[in-house]
Amino acid sequence: MSEHAIPDHGRLIPRDRTVHPAPRDPEYKTSVTRSPNLPLLSMESSPSEETGPTFGHGLLGKLDNNLILNFSQGAAPALGERILMHGRVLDQDGRAVPNTLVEIWQANAGGRYRHKKDTYFAPLDPNFGGCGRTITDENGYYEFMTIRPGAYPWPNRGNDWRPMHIHASVFGHSFGQRLITQMYFEGDPLIDHCPIAATIKDRASLDRLVAPLDFSKSRPLDYLAYKFDIVLRGRRQTMFENKLEGM
Amino acid sequence: MVQKIDTLIESASQTAGPYVHIGLMPTYAGNGGSFETEVGTDPIAGKIEGEIIEIVGSVFDGTGWALRDVLIESWQCDANGLFPGQDGADPNFTGFCRFAADAETGEYTLRTVKPGSYTGRNGVESAPHISLWIVSRGINIGLNTRIYFSDCDNSGDPLLGRIEQRPRVDTLIARKTDDGRYRFDIRLQGEGETVFLDI
Numbered sequence: 001m002s003e004h005a006i007p008d009h010g011r012l013i014p015r016d017r018t019v020h021p022a023p024r025d026p027e028y029k030t031s032v033t034r035s036p037n038l039p040l041l042s043m044e045s046s047p048s049e050e051t052g053p054t055f056g057h058g059l060l061g062k063l064d065n066n067l068i069l070n071f072s073q074g075a076a077p078a079l080g081e082r083i084l085m086h087g088r089v090l091d092q093d094g095r096a097v098p099n100t101l102v103e104i105w106q107a108n109a110g111g112r113y114r115h116k117k118d119t120y121f122a123p124l125d126p127n128f129g130g131c132g133r134t135i136t137d138e139n140g141y142y143e144f145m146t147i148r149p150g151a152y153p154w155p156n157r158g159n160d161w162r163p164m165h166i167h168a169s170v171f172g173h174s175f176g177q178r179l180i181t182q183m184y185f186e187g188d189p190l191i192d193h194c195p196i197a198a199t200i201k202d203r204a205s206l207d208r209l210v211a212p213l214d215f216s217k218s219r220p221l222d223y224l225a226y227k228f229d230i231v232l233r234g235r236r237q238t239m240f241e242n243k244l245e246g247m
Numbered sequence: 248m249v250q251k252i253d254t255l256i257e258s259a260s261q262t263a264g265p266y267v268h269i270g271l272m273p274t275y276a277g278n279g280g281s282f283e284t285e286v287g288t289d290p291i292a293g294k295i296e297g298e299i300i301e302i303v304g305s306v307f308d309g310t311g312w313a314l315r316d317v318l319i320e321s322w323q324c325d326a327n328g329l330f331p332g333q334d335g336a337d338p339n340f341t342g343f344c345r346f347a348a349d350a351e352t353g354e355y356t357l358r359t360v361k362p363g364s365y366t367g368r369n370g371v372e373s374a375p376h377i378s379l380w381i382v383s384r385g386i387n388i389g390l391n392t393r394i395y396f397s398d399c400d401n402s403g404d405p406l407l408g409r410i411e412q413r414p415r416v417d418t419l420i421a422r423k424t425d426d427g428r429y430r431f432d433i434r435l436q437g438e439g440e441t442v443f444l445d446i
Contacts, residue, residue: 008368013254015445020260021387030385031262033309037436040445043406046367048378048393049446051330052322053287053343061283071281092255101286105270115266116277117316129281131270167263167270175322176446178380178389182261196262199387205259231255 010235021199049176071129078128080109080147092234096140111152163190287345297326313353328363
């Protein structure tokens, strides 16, 4: 057993699960057999959730955050509408989350993933792999160069289509902050028809996953920009935090 | 009117989808070389203290079918109960592993070090455990659970003590099958449903 005290950075703020998707949603059929029936066991966070893996900037290759070039190692650009995806990772207290790993993956411009299980007949782009990663800077800021992914059909109800989206995975500074989400694009009419987007019952919560077109970051004659901020759980820190319960 | 609370709202989760491996485990997805070094491939980065163990299991859906497309992440302390980054923690142990079910059999293997116990707030000791985070197509928000061990004293653990229906405690305990080998199956729903955590 350890003699060293675990540094105490405060408990995590409990998740407000009403802003998250319903685990079971009959319109998203796969969720029906993959969602717990019984209630989750709610507990205050412990060191196991308040600590987490860290990744250094040395992990990253030069093109890891450039999906237009990283699959061909810079030899030839991917096809599609060139975009910059950028934003900040923040916690619920509005503080930047610096030095945290952000990983993304997406379909190509035709709506096809480079995955052995994707058999959609839109062709693969020989110069597009579809994954990227970066680490946020000291202000929690990140950016990716990529192409706008295509919408695509998927087997669910009779005729379901995914809106254009980019998957994002974020660590934060503790295992209890771990989050995977999706960025949608402003103005995409398919968002309102998508049963996966609709697993989020709170409209404002879904709207926060829709990235606005951001001309302030768009580069003339080169690319458009979309801004996507990601908010992770915060930590509760009060002056009373370290007192014995009831005192 | 009352004052405005300026706390931000957490971004909503969305399913990791069927192609999560592209982004998080490119080699598994058939896209090896996408990154020079992938993260979480091995929590053991060199000679380490403690017992190296293998935990094998499957993640079953409500019909009893083992998920072929599930991805799991684990986080834990080292053999002495120290988390990576903490003073004195084993420098060759990262604490973090990322692994997937086999696409044919639906079975996963986690190779790691057996964690020690640690003392949390107010001097409460936690029995050795590994935290898991489970994502896949059809899982709309990642599922948290823990692996405890059948050959450890779990009697005083504060989390296991909170489980009202005592038989459900067993869903969090890996069963020892051989020296250094354990079985830990996860049932997403139905009979023997694993205890999942909101923590």
